[in-house]
Amino acid sequence: xxxxxxxxxxxxxxxxxxxxxxxxxxxxxxxxxxxxxxxxxxxxxxxxxxxxxxxxxxxxxxxxxxxxxxxxxxxxxxxxxxxxxxxxxxxxxxxxxxxxxxxxxxxxxxxxxxxxxxxxxxxxxxxxxx
Amino acid sequence: xxxxxxxxxxxxxxxxxxxxxxxxxxxxxxxxxxxxxxxxxxxxxxxxxxxxxxxxxxxxxxxxxxxxxxxxxxxxxxxxxxxxxxxxxxxxxxxxxxxxxxxxxxxxxxxxxxxxxxxxxxxxxxxxxxxxxxxxxxxxxxxxxxxxxxxxxxxxxxxxxxxxxxxxxxxxxxxxxxx
Numbered sequence: 001x002x003x004x005x006x007x008x009x010x011x012x013x014x015x016x017x018x019x020x021x022x023x024x025x026x027x028x029x030x031x032x033x034x035x036x037x038x039x040x041x042x043x044x045x046x047x048x049x050x051x052x053x054x055x056x057x058x059x060x061x062x063x064x065x066x067x068x069x070x071x072x073x074x075x076x077x078x079x080x081x082x083x084x085x086x087x088x089x090x091x092x093x094x095x096x097x098x099x100x101x102x103x104x105x106x107x108x109x110x111x112x113x114x115x116x117x118x119x120x121x122x123x124x125x126x127x128x129x130x
Numbered sequence: 131x132x133x134x135x136x137x138x139x140x141x142x143x144x145x146x147x148x149x150x151x152x153x154x155x156x157x158x159x160x161x162x163x164x165x166x167x168x169x170x171x172x173x174x175x176x177x178x179x180x181x182x183x184x185x186x187x188x189x190x191x192x193x194x195x196x197x198x199x200x201x202x203x204x205x206x207x208x209x210x211x212x213x214x215x216x217x218x219x220x221x222x223x224x225x226x227x228x229x230x231x232x233x234x235x236x237x238x239x240x241x242x243x244x245x246x247x248x249x250x251x252x253x254x255x256x257x258x259x260x261x262x263x264x265x266x267x268x269x270x271x272x273x274x275x276x277x278x279x280x281x282x283x284x285x286x287x288x289x290x291x292x293x294x295x296x297x298x299x300x301x302x303x304x305x306x307x308x309x
Contacts, residue, residue, distance in 0.1 A: 038292070040296065042300070042301060046299050047292070047295050078268050078288055078292065079269060080269050081268075081275075106284055109287075110284045110285075113287045113288075
């Protein structure tokens with residue numbers, strides 16, 4: 001389902017261990033989120049909603065019951081590029097469980113670039129001609 | 131994530147082009163083709179990026195290519211040259227000194243430019259380097275990549291998506307080079 005900026009803020013800060021995030025002002029929370037994932041919650045929300053709203057045949061499409069934690073896992077992987085066990089510890093899971101989700105969402109993210117290319121006759125689409 | 135056709139008819143300079151190297155772990159079998167002069171001969175991959183000048187939009191990503199085998203100009207001649215030539219009208223890109231050799235399609239700094247044009251080119255190239263720096267904020271692109279060259283291409287494009295959405299949602303500003 002589509003998620004708002006505040007939903008991502010809450011999910012991300014809980015993953016980062018900020019349990020008292022509701023008592024802090026919004027700018028501080030956004031800053032903390034950015035320190036954890038490298039992008040703002042508004043960006044995450046925008047990408048997530050675009051992936052949800054994509055056509056089912058698009059590579060970047062995700063189902064309505066997809067878990068945003070898996071998406072944040074991929075973003076964290078790109079941002080910090082930690083060892084697998086460190087990333088798994090942060091998300092409270094095992095490396096073996098985490099690995100396919102991380103790969104899937106990195107692949108979905110890059111497919112979003114290709115989708116934009118096709119939708120808007122992006123220059124990338126010219127790549128196929130040469 | 132814009133379009134190459136997104137340019138205003140009056141603009142001659144529509145695109146800034148630059149290459150960026152990202153370190154990787156040594157691919158097997160060993161080859162000096164992966165050697166990057168930017169990392170002291172250590173292995174890396176090269177990507178060619180094109181950003182519209184009058185809009186903060188990434189419109190071209192080409193890579194990964196081998197930095198020890200093809201320099202920026204050779205990479206440009208592989209694909210982007212044909213794509214730019216296919217556009218109607220006279221459209222030029224702005225590149226740094228590594229792109230000297232294609233004066234019909236890429237304009238570089240030269241002594242014949244007026245002061246205003248020189249400043250414009252400087253501004254454009256500085257803006258492009260700014261974008262490259264934002265990509266390098268992602269550790270997977272500035273630490274030696276451990277997951278192979280193919281996966282590096284996916285990671286690079288995923289980071290491009292994140293940065294472009296960040297610009298679109300106003301998370302970070304990315305000024306236009308035209309005054």
